[in-house]
Amino acid sequence: MWLAKMQRPDAERYRSDLDAWLAADPANLAAYNKAAGRFHDAKMLSQSKRWRPAPLDNPGHRTQWALVAVVAVVLGAAWPLWKTLSPPATIETDGRQTAATTAVVASATIENLHGAISRRRLPDGSFVSLDTQSVMRFAFNPKARDIWLDAGRARFSVAHDGRPFIVHAGTGTVTATGTVFDVVLAPDGAVQVRLLEGGVDVQPSIARPMPPRKLKAGQALTFTRIDHAVPIAVIDPRDIEWVDGMMAFESAPLSEIVAIANRYARAPIRIEGSGLPDMRLSGRFRIDNPDRLAANLAQSLDLTVEHQPSGAIILRR
Structure with a gap:
């Protein structure tokens, strides 16, 4: 109609x-x-x-x-x-998106600026998990599926399709057809690709093309604006739990753990007390749930937890 x-x-x-x-x-x-x-x-x-x-x-x-x-x-x-x-409209929300879509061409910008990790289904049937403080765009046409990761971290579960699925990040691209992989874009422009399933071709430099680096499941590759020939490495298992809100730390200062968790918190966790920020601990913590994290940290370090009317959580002795 x-x-x-x-x-x-x-x-x-x-x-x-x-x-x-x-x-x-x-x-x-x-x-x-x-x-x-x-x-x-x-x-x-x-x-x-x-x-x-x-x-x-x-x-x-x-x-x-x-x-x-x-x-x-x-x-x-x-x-x-x-x-x-015109460029597609965007929305600054926790994983909400504004899309411009057609049967032939689909495009959108997805911004997950603060809060929980979001999961979205793309028009081709692929799924993307977008970390907090992350921004991506996509444009699909009959010949290719293009993604631009403008900030942050994303996991792509790519639907099998004859069209290449190309993620643009930093100075390079990652090309797949049907696979699962993470792409992390650091503030300094460095890009890390972690392959969980299938295979991908990584082109570290669009400006200076070279034979693509081929990754197999379990491998990771990092490239920067300057160094395009970093050796292929093995994925650290601790680096791939982020989609579930989990993160592993080894002898990390309390201040570092809290700073990471506050990226997901609507009201911050604060540390009060001399020497507390430098206290170190190891373990796996759920970082996307500030109440639960504060309770776990307090139990591990023998601290008290105070919930303020503003929503802020105070950790102190």
């Missing part, structure tokens, strides 16, 4: 209602995309001059838990058309 309405001369009168319907339920988006795909496959799009893509939401207007879609007509090559569209 909606697709038919958007072919009419007065299509613009239905625009706001269509946007609301698409945003109300991901199933509506899927149904619209399916109908649009059939319409395109029948080669009717090139015959219609009435349809215009729905405008993207103003990036400055951030609506919680919104999934806003826009359908683009492909009157030639899909990729050049996508590049002419």
Whole structure:
């Protein structure tokens, strides 16, 4: 029904209602995309001059838990058309996303700025787990599935597809077709790739292409803006538990553990007392649950826990 309405001369009168319907339920988006795909496959799009893509939401207007879609007509090559569209709107929330999606081209920015680790299903059936303080973009077209990790850490569980799945991070790329791997982008631009399943090709430098480094399951590779030839290493098992909110520490100062945990906390954990920040401990802790972590730290170091009205948690002797 909606697709038919958007072919009419007065299509613009239905625009706001269509946007609301698409945003109300991901199933509506899927149904619209399916109908649009059939319409395109029948080669009717090139015959219609009435349809215009729905405008993207103003990036400055951030609506919680919104999934806003826009359908683009492909009157030639899909990729050049996508590049002419406005950048997809974004939302600064805990894993919420604003999407611009079509049956032919899908693009979105996902920001997980503070809080819990988020897990999202991408239009191709792949899944991404995005760490807190992380930002990624994606753009899928008939020939490739491109991801840009702009900040933070992500785990990709890639759906098998004939199109390459390419993650752009730092100076290089990671290419897969169906596999599971982590990509970590450090603030200084260094990138670490950890392969859990399958195989990937790592190209450390797009500007200075070289034969790709091939990783096997259990291997990791780090490259920087300067050093593109770092040897392949074995994954440290402690580095791959982050998607479950777990992290292992070995003789780490209390201040370091708390600083990492506060990246996930809406109200911070604070340490009060001379010498306490430098106290060291080892173990596996759940860092995405500040109440539980504070209790565990207090038990390990014989501290007391104080919950303040603001939500802050104080650790002291």
